[in-house]
Amino acid sequence: MTNVLDLPPLRSDLFTTEPFALLGTQCESGHASFPSRDFCPVCYSTDVQPIELPRSGTVETFTTVHQAPPGVTVPYHLAFVRLPGPVVLLSRLQLATGVEPKIGDEVHVVPSLMRVDDVDQLTFAFELKEHA
């Protein structure tokens, strides 16, 4: 079976795979941004460098989607995740069966397979720390 990390990425600028980590940008004042931007969204400096984002954060809020447009498989879980930095980002949440997350739970980033138009692609997700 193909390693999920060998799949084509959903987008080329979202993560690195060795080891797996989200990629963002940061200006000289330390303002981080995800996805990567060629300027700082806080101070508008164009002197920004690529960074690997922290691998762990906390759940700001979450939902399980039970109805979606055709082509999107349901149900699936979504969360806003707060990473130290600070960056708040939207992500799929991978949950073991029967597990209920809570606001404030610690999560960490993992590689994830996403099927788009019948093609398997590599993207990112977060999962609960105690279920790692």
Place this chain on the structure above:
Amino acid sequence: MTRTAVHAVGAGMVRFGKYPKSVTLEKMAVSAARSALSEANATPQNIDALYLGTVLGGSVAGQRVAAQLGMSGQPVTNLENACSSGATAVRDAWVAVSSGLHDVVLVVGAEKMTDRISGGILADPSDLDAATGLIMAANHAMSARRYMHDHGATRAQIAAVAVKNHAHSVHNPFAQYQHAISLAQVLEARTIADPLGLLDCSPISDGAAALVVANTAGLARLGVDRNHPRILGCGLVSGTLRDGTRSINEEDISRRGGEAAWNMTGIDPSDVDFVEMHDCFTIAEIVRMEGLGLIPRGEGGRWAEQGLTALGGKLPVNPSGGLLSRGHPVGATGVAQACELTWQLRGQAGDRQVTGARTGLAYCKGGTVAGTDGASVTTLVMQA
């Protein structure tokens, strides 16, 4: 910019709902436009321009409507700002008429959705949030969960918004739904994105709404008097770049939309007698009213539960039934809100009339863009 007074002299709608394929966008738009023109004592030939808002209507939808309406050669502008497309058309019409560029303008919002949308709406496929699966319902579900966590609000308080808005539209002949619903029905409806269920979501709808606006020269041309509600102004803001420190319910875009309206009109928030609010989802009405500063933070759920935002309450919100119950043909919604303000301010809203309505606010929000707090918010202020 020097601005002259602008009046809403005609309003017209077709009932929002689900129509067969043969009832086209053009037919609905022409029907709404003829009603508005008739109220305004205007004809397609003696108006100066058409501004049309639509999202799914395709290229030059406004010119297609103009050709069936009987306009010939006048300027036509098509506007797309997602769910605030119609509201943006109202704004641009107001700008044109208040500046004197035009004297009488027709605004139309029109959408034919039921034959092309199912299951919910995703942002543009190029957007990272959309690729991750952020349907609109999911975004608002996460807002609701966080709101309940932060403010101790109950699921029932959020559901009370749907009960209230359905109760209002029992009296609105243009509403898609004209029946009351119970709290139990909202709570027991099929889950879409938890904690929100089907009745927390505005429906997918077809419909059209139209408004005729005129300045003083326009009133003279049409031979109508000045006793028509005035458009005092319409704010428009877009999202700011998210700096990562915000919470999902900060609603800074709503605060800025409100500021734009108060600053350009000189109206104080306490002057607002009623609101037509973009309640695409129950929770959205609550957090946006709080973002505007019209309801204290964290109290919107209790206000809905206690009837403070119902007709006869402290600050009636969505006397029309709102998007939840009037329906939400996306490009038409902002113009329908302006029609409701017009009828309310004339005292012609029948059994859904807000007593003593003198100043009304209509808030429309359209679209999401990853990395920002929204795409567009409009804030229309009208006065009797």
